[in-house]
Amino acid sequence: MKKHTLSLLSATLLTLLGTSADACTGLIVGKGASADGSVMIARNEDFGVNNWNKYLAFRPAQQNEGKVWKLGNGLEVPMPKAFLAYSAIRDWDAAGSDPDGKYYEERGINEANVAISATTSAEVNDKAQKADPLIEKGVIEAIIPTLILPQARTAKEGVELLGRYVEQYGAGEGNSLYLADVNEAWLMEIGSGHHWIAVRVPDDSYAMVANGLRIHGVNLDGADVLHSPKLLEFVREHKLLDNADPKEFNFAKAFGVIADPYNVDREWLGQKMLT
Numbered sequence: 313m314k315k316h317t318l319s320l321l322s323a324t325l326l327t328l329l330g331t332s333a334d335a336c337t338g339l340i341v342g343k344g345a346s347a348d349g350s351v352m353i354a355r356n357e358d359f360g361v362n363n364w365n366k367y368l369a370f371r372p373a374q375q376n377e378g379k380v381w382k383l384g385n386g387l388e389v390p391m392p393k394a395f396l397a398y399s400a401i402r403d404w405d406a407a408g409s410d411p412d413g414k415y416y417e418e419r420g421i422n423e424a425n426v427a428i429s430a431t432t433s434a435e436v437n438d439k440a441q442k443a444d445p446l447i448e449k450g451v452i453e454a455i456i457p458t459l460i461l462p463q464a465r466t467a468k469e470g471v472e473l474l475g476r477y478v479e480q481y482g483a484g485e486g487n488s489l490y491l492a493d494v495n496e497a498w499l500m501e502i503g504s505g506h507h508w509i510a511v512r513v514p515d516d517s518y519a520m521v522a523n524g525l526r527i528h529g530v531n532l533d534g535a536d537v538l539h540s541p542k543l544l545e546f547v548r549e550h551k552l553l554d555n556a557d558p559k560e561f562n563f564a565k566a567f568g569v570i571a572d573p574y575n576v577d578r579e580w581l582g583q584k585m586l587t
Contacts, residue, residue: 336432337522337578339586340490340497344515351497353490355429357403357418367404371414371462373397373423383459384415386449387481395462398422417457424465425494430456431487434525436504440567443550444504447482451502456489467491471498471510471538478508479540486568488521498538501525503567507543512536520582522575525568532558539563 338355346352374395381391400420421427431453436446451459451474459477464470470491488501491510499519500510509527513519514536519526530537532544543563547556552566564570 335523335578337520337582338429338432338488338490339582340492340499340513340519340521342497342513342515342517343495345518351492351494353427353429353492353497355419355432355490367402367406368399369402369417370399371395371397383455385452385455385484387451387455389459389477389481392463396422396424396465398461400457400461414458416454417461418453420457420461422461422464426461426464426467426470427492428457428460428470428489430489431485432489432521432523434486434488434501434503434523435569436486436567437569439550440504440552443552444506444546446484446486446505448484450482450484450505451478452484453487453489456487460491464491467493467496467498468512468538471500474500475508475510475538475540478502479506482506483508486525488525499527501527501563501567503563507540507546507567509537509539509543509561509563518586520579520586522578524570524572524575525564526570526579528562528564529560530563532561 335358336355339353341352343349343351376391376393376395378391381389398420400417403416403418406415406417419429433453456474460470460474464473482505483502486502488499491498491500497513498510499513499521500508502508503525511527511530532539544556544558544561547553547566553562
């Protein structure tokens with residue numbers, strides 16, 4: 313590890329913030345907001361009563377010869393020439409969904425010290441869903457770490473790579489997820505079949521996220537903001553916002569469902585505890 317370490321925290325860290333169905337709660341901490349300069353990402357898991365997320369699997373680096381990479385949900389993409397080694401914490405029944413167990417790997421870290429925690433599921437509002445429907449065999453929670461960890465050498469590269477997959481093959485779910493390396497952490501949100509946004513969490517800040525899209529008040533042209541092409545034009549064309557301001561853009565309101573007490577309460581509790 314370099315000067316600033318990266319921590320992929322145990323799911324148990326956030327147990328008090330929600331354990332029922334649809335109660336994933338995530339935390340991102342910038343290196344300037346932690347006591348020892350660590351970048352931290354963490355998320356509890358709500359998938360199944362028997363799911364305890366302690367099955368650590370190591371995936372060695374490998375060279376690939378296949379032309380097509382078939383993911384666990386049926387998504388097929390071109391096979392990369394090589395995979396980075398990575399470790400993943402998979403769901404207890406992953407092997408039942410996929411013989412190789414590379415399904416619902418949920419969180420992990422690769423040999424380049426890029427970590428992912430995926431995901432906190434997020435509802436897509438009816439207007440956004442109608443304008444850009446979700447794709448049945450698109451990018452979903454169950455395959456994101458498997459898809460990105462073998463390839464990304466930085467957190468930002470991971471965001472950009474996943475964004476390209478969403479743009480080209482579509483997304484099957486609304487989601488927020490967390491990507492980090494030894495220097496920085498990103499919050500990424502997928503809001504429709506082909507549109508997404510990501511924000512670098514400032515070094516002196518933290519983010520607490522429950523099951524909902526939350527990115528708002530961002531400058532779409534800012535150095536620490538990445539997003540799908542023609543996002544602003546799409547929102548304006550389909551009137552997903554009354555006044556879409558590129559310098560104070562509200563992705564959460566355009567694509568998600570906001571102010572829902574079930575999720576806001578958990579975010580408030582996390583902020584109360586940490587701030």
